[in-house]
Amino acid sequence: xxxxxxxxxxxxxxxxxxxxxxxxxxxxxxxxxxxxxxxxxxxxxxxxxxxxxxxxxxxxxxxxxxxxxxxxxxxxxxxxxxxxxxxxxxxxxxxxxxxxxxxxxxxxxxxxxxxxxxxxxxxxxxxxxxxxxxxxxxxxxxxxxxxxxxxxxxxxxxxxxx
Amino acid sequence: xxxxxxxxxxxxxxxxxxxxxxxxxxxxxxxxxxxxxxxxxxxxxxxxxxxxxxxxxxxxxxxxxxxxxxxxxxxxxxxxxxxxxxxxxxxxxxxxxxxxxxxxxxxxxxxxxxxxxxxxxxxxxxxxxxxxxxxxxxxxxxxxxxxxxxxxxxxxxxxxxx
Numbered sequence: 001x002x003x004x005x006x007x008x009x010x011x012x013x014x015x016x017x018x019x020x021x022x023x024x025x026x027x028x029x030x031x032x033x034x035x036x037x038x039x040x041x042x043x044x045x046x047x048x049x050x051x052x053x054x055x056x057x058x059x060x061x062x063x064x065x066x067x068x069x070x071x072x073x074x075x076x077x078x079x080x081x082x083x084x085x086x087x088x089x090x091x092x093x094x095x096x097x098x099x100x101x102x103x104x105x106x107x108x109x110x111x112x113x114x115x116x117x118x119x120x121x122x123x124x125x126x127x128x129x130x131x132x133x134x135x136x137x138x139x140x141x142x143x144x145x146x147x148x149x150x151x152x153x154x155x156x157x158x159x160x161x162x
Numbered sequence: 163x164x165x166x167x168x169x170x171x172x173x174x175x176x177x178x179x180x181x182x183x184x185x186x187x188x189x190x191x192x193x194x195x196x197x198x199x200x201x202x203x204x205x206x207x208x209x210x211x212x213x214x215x216x217x218x219x220x221x222x223x224x225x226x227x228x229x230x231x232x233x234x235x236x237x238x239x240x241x242x243x244x245x246x247x248x249x250x251x252x253x254x255x256x257x258x259x260x261x262x263x264x265x266x267x268x269x270x271x272x273x274x275x276x277x278x279x280x281x282x283x284x285x286x287x288x289x290x291x292x293x294x295x296x297x298x299x300x301x302x303x304x305x306x307x308x309x310x311x312x313x314x315x316x317x318x319x320x321x322x323x324x
Contacts, residue, residue: 064265085266096266103260104247105228106268108292128292130270 011151013144019135021127023144027152029158031115034123035090037161038111044069047153049147062087067095069137082106084145107135173313175306181297183289185306187313192318193277197252199316201324202271206231208314213307224249229257229297244268259289267296 011025027034037043039061045054049071058068061084068081079100086094090113097107107127109130114122165218173187175188182300189196199205201223207216210232220230223246230243244258259269271291 064262083260083266094266096268098245100226104245104270105258106258106270108266130290130292131309 011144011148015076015135015139016126018132019129021129021135021139021149022124023127024122024124026122027121027151027155027158028120028162030119030147031113031121032090033158033161034121035113037157038113038123039087039089039094041072043161046157048150049073050149050153060084069128073091082109098155106130107134110159171238171312171314171317173306177297177301178288180288180294181291183291183297183301183305184286185289185309186284187309188278189283189285189313190281190318190321191283191324192281193275193283194252196283197275198277200255200285201249201251205319205323208319209312211235212311212315222246223255228245244271268292269296269300304318 011023016022021027030039037047041056041059044059045056046070048054052074053072055070055072056068056071058066058081060066063084063086065084065087066081067084068079071078071080080097082096082098084093084095085108086092092113093109093111093121095109095111097109098105107129109125109127111123111125114124116122127135127138129138164286173185174227176184177228178184178319180297191199198318199209203218203221205243206221210216210231214236217232217234218230220228222228225246225248226242227246227249230241233240233242241262242259243262244260246257246269248254248256254275255271255273257271259271260267269291271287271289273285273287276286277285289297289300291300
């Protein structure tokens with residue numbers, strides 16, 4: 001049980017090309033619920049900020065819609081924003097992502113939600129960067145650690161909702 | 163004189179890599195004036211829309227600032243937007259660009275303004291795309307023709323201001 005939980009709770013990172021990062025993570029919740037946690041503001045605020053207060057300034061989950069979140073962390077406010085390229089519930093979200101600290105450096109995130117047939121869902125995100133340097137900068141910034149913190153909070157939210 | 167004018171008024175396009183488009187154009191105006199035409203809303207509306215009415219919904223010409231223009235053309239409204247990555251007057255502007263028709267497909271435009279020392283200015287824009295397909299799609303969309311129309315209007319504006 002301990003090992004099983006450990007496996008479910010770990011994200012697996014790979015680099016399929018020199019401008020991409022690919023991350024997989026399995027959640028113990030059905031696909032529709034995981035989709036809601038990624039797209040409904042009342043749910044997003046409970047996990048995305050990793051315990052920090054998150055203010056959703058904008059969230060239009062539709063093709064062409066914008067999103068903007070501000071995380072209130074101990075070291076200050078961090079703004080993130082982007083725009084939806086594709087929204088196909090409950091299977092696939094494609095959106096852009098940029099951090100206020102590096103404005104104009106835009107990542108394209110393609111996230112798929114796979115129903116594993118046993119009540120679990122695999123979430124896979126492939127991030128495409130404009131340059132190798134931007135990709136490597138993101139990798140060395142603690143991207144996976146931050147994501148794992150968010151996903152641990154999402155585990156708790158999904159357990160509560162389930 | 164005719165040939166000279168012709169040369170000044172033509173943009174030169176090249177593709178330095180498979181995800182880039184490079185366009186050069188010389189204007190008969192000093193660098194500071196050309197810079198103003200690219201960054202001041204009262205001037206931008208007089209050339210960017212190629213004769214169509216242009217509404218500037220947002221324009222913060224500073225690092226991290228956003229811009230959003232809506233062109234009112236005969237076939238409808240076309241929104242364009244992005245964010246400034248770098249603003250170094252009167253030499254260099256780096257900003258993102260996307261068209262509402264393909265939301266989330268983001269181009270990075272690096273524009274430099276070179277004083278040619280004879281009252282003319284060379285404007286060079288290098289556009290970086292996330293994929294070859296996006297670059298080729300932009301090339302086949304009539305990108306250069308549209309830009310040449312805008313730049314012809316800019317010629318007229320600069321002559322009037324000069």
